[in-house]
Amino acid sequence: MTKIKDIPKIDRPRERFLQKGADALLKSDLLAILLGSGIKGKNVRQLSENIIRKFGKNFLNITVDNLLEISGIGQAKALQIASAISLVKRFYDENKINEIVIKNSQDILSLTYDLRDKKKEHLVCLYLNARNVLLKKEIVSIGLLDKALLHPREIFYPATELNAASVVLVHNHPSGDFSPSEKDNQIIEKIIQAGEIMGIPVIDFIIISQNNHYSFYEKLNKQKANIDYVADGIQGTLFAMFETERPSYEIAAEKIRENYFYIPQVKENHLQLHNRRYIGNKHKLIEWIFSIINKECKGNSFADIFAGTGVVSAVATKHFEKILLNDFLHSNYAIYRAFFGNEAWDKNKIDNIIKSYNNIYGDDLEENYFSKNFGGKFFSKNSAKIIGFIRENIEKNKKNLTEREYYILIASLLYTADKIANTVGHFDAYFKKEFINDSFFMKPIDPIDTQEISIFQEDTNDLAKKINADVVYIDPPYNSRQYSRFYHVLETLTKWDNPKLFGVALKPEPENMSDYCRANAKDKFAELARDLDAKYLVVSYNNTYDSKSNSSKNKITLQEIEQILQKKGPTKVFEKNYRHFNAGNTNFNNHKEYLFVTKAKI
Numbered sequence: 001m002t003k004i005k006d007i008p009k010i011d012r013p014r015e016r017f018l019q020k021g022a023d024a025l026l027k028s029d030l031l032a033i034l035l036g037s038g039i040k041g042k043n044v045r046q047l048s049e050n051i052i053r054k055f056g057k058n059f060l061n062i063t064v065d066n067l068l069e070i071s072g073i074g075q076a077k078a079l080q081i082a083s084a085i086s087l088v089k090r091f092y093d094e095n096k097i098n099e100i101v102i103k104n105s106q107d108i109l110s111l112t113y114d115l116r117d118k119k120k121e122h123l124v125c126l127y128l129n130a131r132n133v134l135l136k137k138e139i140v141s142i143g144l145l146d147k148a149l150l151h152p153r154e155i156f157y158p159a160t161e162l163n164a165a166s167v168v169l170v171h172n173h174p175s176g177d178f179s180p181s182e183k184d185n186q187i188i189e190k191i192i193q194a195g196e197i198m199g200i201p202v203i204d205f206i207i208i209s210q211n212n213h214y215s216f217y218e219k220l221n222k223q224k225a226n227i228d229y230v231a232d233g234i235q236g237t238l239f240a241m242f243e244t245e246r247p248s249y250e251i252a253a254e255k256i257r258e259n260y261f262y263i264p265q266v267k268e269n270h271l272q273l274h275n276r277r278y279i280g281n282k283h284k285l286i287e288w289i290f291s292i293i294n295k296e297c298k299g300n301s302f303a304d305i306f307a308g309t310g311v312v313s314a315v316a317t318k319h320f321e322k323i324l325l326n327d328f329l330h331s332n333y334a335i336y337r338a339f340f341g342n343e344a345w346d347k348n349k350i351d352n353i354i355k356s357y358n359n360i361y362g363d364d365l366e367e368n369y370f371s372k373n374f375g376g377k378f379f380s381k382n383s384a385k386i387i388g389f390i391r392e393n394i395e396k397n398k399k400n401l402t403e404r405e406y407y408i409l410i411a412s413l414l415y416t417a418d419k420i421a422n423t424v425g426h427f428d429a430y431f432k433k434e435f436i437n438d439s440f441f442m443k444p445i446d447p448i449d450t451q452e453i454s455i456f457q458e459d460t461n462d463l464a465k466k467i468n469a470d471v472v473y474i475d476p477p478y479n480s481r482q483y484s485r486f487y488h489v490l491e492t493l494t495k496w497d498n499p500k501l502f503g504v505a506l507k508p509e510p511e512n513m514s515d516y517c518r519a520n521a522k523d524k525f526a527e528l529a530r531d532l533d534a535k536y537l538v539v540s541y542n543n544t545y546d547s548k549s550n551s552s553k554n555k556i557t558l559q560e561i562e563q564i565l566q567k568k569g570p571t572k573v574f575e576k577n578y579r580h581f582n583a584g585n586t587n588f589n590n591h592k593e594y595l596f597v598t599k600a601k602i
């Protein structure tokens with residue numbers, strides 16, 4: 001009989017496990033390791049093979065008595081095997097218990113019971129994996145549902161982040177009437193089409209009231225209640241049902257792709273241009289703005305001269321050949337160079353650098369400029385140490401990076417810092433907390449494919465004298481709140497010149513203070529309109545004018561804007577009810593967003 005010591009070392013189960021891992025071993029080898037030794041007349045391998053062969057697929061149901069029937073297996077070895085099996089089963093069962101499998105609308109109703117008593121309308125999304133296990137339940141919107149305001153991105157962005165296979169939507173009607181309204185019907189159509197294009201089907205849309213519910217899935221399934229979402233192994237989806245219910249229904253796939261072109265660009269673990277908090281950003285108004293621009297303006301070139309986040313330019317790249325972006329903030333300039341630049345960069349190199357940054361632990365680092373000033377305030381001490389260390393490292397490494405790579409690393413750091421900042425979304429103040437989480441984890445940004453692009457960092461009125469474009473989009477600040485003061489931490493992190501800081505919010509000496517936030521804003525706007533060499537001027541304006549706080553009062557009135565623009569050429573004004581991202585006390589009830597389109601006189 002071959003003894004285990006006669007087998008070459010590399011073929012012995014334990015050695016193989018250590019060198020190649022558990023997956024390289026047969027089941028009998030794994031059992032041999034557990035048993036440790038053979039019995040008289042059988043080495044451990046033969047004994048294990050006998051056991052595996054005897055019980056086969058029933059192995060996980062073996063009892064101690066079954067094992068004792070095998071000649072040579074005593075109580076000790078039988079207990080060893082039976083306990084190992086029980087241990088694995090126990091953990092396996094516990095994991096399964098934590099899984100919530102969604103079979104039908106009843107499962108959804110029991111998870112959203114709390115919505116029945118809500119006084120305001122809510123839209124809740126339940127994201128499921130391919131086995132219909134619940135991955136996450138998320139409130140997507142609170143307040144009246146409106147097709148124009150609710151964007152499929154809000155529903156599908158978390159789905160792509162979670163790698164969800166499907167989604168169920170639940171909406172409450174506080175009125176008590178559980179039947180779908182016209183608005184509900186419009187919304188669900190829009191969402192199921194977007195879901196189909198994204199490959200994340202909508203399984204059901206359920207409306208609940210205090211005492212009742214309406215499931216589109218059940219209704220379209222010929223009124224059967226409690227019908228399972230998976231039948232005969234096939235996952236039902238609302239899109240498929242709408243199709244069969246209404247054969248004449250047309251999918252406007254091309255149109256939707258254009259409207260929501262941001263969504264397909266979403267890559268897991270990457271930060272998109274719009275994934276930042278920025279006051280007055282037009283991300284949610286973008287469809288409205290471009291529906292007007294596309295109708296009212298013609299041309300090949302587009303200039304976004306108060307570009308902020310750059311989200312307007314990102315959309316403009318789909319409609320215009322040449323794009324110009326400008327903003328006087330250092331952080332915005334770095335972000336544009338990273339996202340829109342057309343210089344070379346090596347994705348693997350960036351991913352590897354960021355991976356190495358994510359292996360840094362704050363506890364291992366000394367204090368630095370960033371952590372001394374902002375640690376324990378805008379960020380946890382450890383997160384601030386890491387941010388400061390990385391920023392210094394990018395600067396030291398600059399000679400080994402292309403310019404694009406340098407800006408991509410800075411932009412990735414800026415976006416990560418914004419994500420974890422202990423603030424309402426700007427750096428005018430931080431939350432007073434005793435304990436701020438160490439949540440630093442850097443993700444790379446996801447650059448945008450662009451064509452001809454020019455990026456500037458200048459005062460807009462100076463720039464206006466030098467440039468020309470078919471369409472110029474103008475979105476200045478309208479109240480006294482200075483962007484350079486709101487985003488000073490990002491400015492300091494970008495410039496990295498270790499300035500002396502002042503006050504509770506630790507701001508540097510003022511820089512890039514906008515005239516549009518001062519009393520002479522109207523004159524500056526008139527000068528800008530006069531100097532711009534453009535076929536069309538498109539101006540965004542919002543009426544925070546009647547706000548309670550002085551700093552939020554507009555420096556230019558709606559009438560003044562209109563008068564100035566009419567001098568440049570015939571002007572149309574479009575308006576829309578809209579609630580902006582607002583971190584302060586300003587009352588934005590009845591808030592309106594305006595868009596002026598001026599066709600310049602030749």
Ligand SMILES: C[S@@+](CC[C@H](N)C(=O)[O-])C[C@H]1O[C@@H](n2cnc3c(N)ncnc32)[C@H](O)[C@@H]1O
Nearest residue numbers: 280281282306307308309328459460475483514
């Ligand atoms: C209302 S925000 C623009 C938001 C942008 N449309 C978006 O969607 O993100 C105004 C921007 O103008 C910039 N800005 C203000 N005054 C400026 C000036 N005189 N020259 C250049 N940029 C200026 C600010 O830094 C800010 O980013």
